[in-house]
Amino acid sequence: MDYSDKQFSIEIFPPRSPEGKTKLTDTVNQLNTLGPAFFSCTYGAGGTTRETTKDMVSSMLAAGIDTAPHLSFGGDGENTILTLINEYKDAGAKRIVALRGDLPSGMNGERELIHADALVRFIREHTGDHFQIEVAAYPEIHPEAESYDADIQFLKGKFEAGADSAITQYFFDPDAYFYFLDACQAKGITQPIYPGIMPILNYANIARFSANCGADIPRWLDKKLSAYGDDNASLQAFGVDFITQMCEHLLAGGAPGLHCYSMNSVDPVSTLWHNLGINTACASADSTAA
Ligand code: FAD
Numbered sequence: 662m663d664y665s666d667k668q669f670s671i672e673i674f675p676p677r678s679p680e681g682k683t684k685l686t687d688t689v690n691q692l693n694t695l696g697p698a699f700f701s702c703t704y705g706a707g708g709t710t711r712e713t714t715k716d717m718v719s720s721m722l723a724a725g726i727d728t729a730p731h732l733s734f735g736g737d738g739e740n741t742i743l744t745l746i747n748e749y750k751d752a753g754a755k756r757i758v759a760l761r762g763d764l765p766s767g768m769n770g771e772r773e774l775i776h777a778d779a780l781v782r783f784i785r786e787h788t789g790d791h792f793q794i795e796v797a798a799y800p801e802i803h804p805e806a807e808s809y810d811a812d813i814q815f816l817k818g819k820f821e822a823g824a825d826s827a828i829t830q831y832f833f834d835p836d837a838y839f840y841f842l843d844a845c846q847a848k849g850i851t852q853p854i855y856p857g858i859m860p861i862l863n864y865a866n867i868a869r870f871s872a873n874c875g876a877d878i879p880r881w882l883d884k885k886l887s888a889y890g891d892d893n894a895s896l897q898a899f900g901v902d903f904i905t906q907m908c909e910h911l912l913a914g915g916a917p918g919l920h921c922y923s924m925n926s927v928d929p930v931s932t933l934w935h936n937l938g939i940n941t942a943c944a945s946a947d948s949t950a951a
Contacts, residue, residue, distance in 0.1 A: 669939055671920075672922045674925060676713060685717065702718050708762075730754060731758040732758065734761075755793060758828065759780045759794050760780070761774050777819055796827050802875065814848065827853070828920045854917070867886070901932055908937055
């Protein structure tokens with residue numbers, strides 16, 4: 662399939678130690694040979710990784726790798742966030758993933774979260790058109806949403822505030838994504854909405870994440886994954902096939918690209934891209950070598 666009009670990007674999370682940074686830098690360098698449109702680096706709930714996200718993003722930008730920091734107010738004041746935004750701008754960042762974020766566990770109710778549309782407006786007010794701004798979207802609807810329609814209306818509000826495109830929460834049901842795209846179009850949303858793709862690496866982790874973030878594991882898939890028990894190798898082999906087929910379906914059905922959660926490993930992304938035939942940078946490097 663010709664993917665020349667599609668955008669493929671990769672997400673990482675910041676390292677927890679200097680040794681972790683060395684390892685992650687090596688992972689990023691390997692992933693970068695796949696030729697992603699950009700990387701993004703997450704931001705801990707409540708701003709808990711403010712320094713480590715900034716450090717990783719700055720190092721990647723300094724190495725010439727297009728990287729988008731994720732950002733939320735998270736309880737910080739406007740001055741702190743504006744300083745951070747300006748630091749990213751000075752470091753060469755061209756994109757930001759703007760979020761409301763969540764509170765760190767144990768802090769429920771202690772802080773008021775500021776919705777992502779306000780952050781998008783804040784970035785536009787202070788930096789004009791400098792940044793390409795991505796926001797989050799939820800094909801299976803955000804767990805706190807009042808209703809399906811209200812969640813889409815708030816997504817529209819994020820675009821009206823100045824966002825350029827959206828990346829979705831991960832999902833395992835392509836129909837949920839296609840239905841969501843139609844519903845967004847019906848509300849007048851024309852900006853691209855990139856599916857977020859989560860690799861299936863471990864049943865307990867995926868079940869826990871999914872319960873927290875509201876991503877549905879279809880019943881048949883849950884049964885299938887739980888049946889692998891401790892046999893992670895077989896689970897992962899099945900997971901790669903399942904995710905590859907889902908991505909083929911998404912891309913053939915009109916998804917504008919994919920945003921792949923790497924979980925800070927090379928294999929989940931490189932195998933998927935190889936299976937899909939989107940390993941363009943490596944393919945051309947190989948043919949030069951030959
Ligand atoms: P919002 O868009 O503010 O929406 C949150 C809820 O409020 C929704 O239920 C929505 O319907 C409602 N809402 C939206 N706007 C308004 C409004 N103006 N008034 C009233 N209600 C409103 N979390 C992290 O901590 N760090 C990360 O790096 C991170 N990266 C993510 C990347 C992606 C692609 C995705 C999909 C999620 C990410 N998350 C991250 C998780 C995200 O922070 C949580 O899902 C969070 O609960 C909502 O963030 P949001 O930006 O979607 O919030």
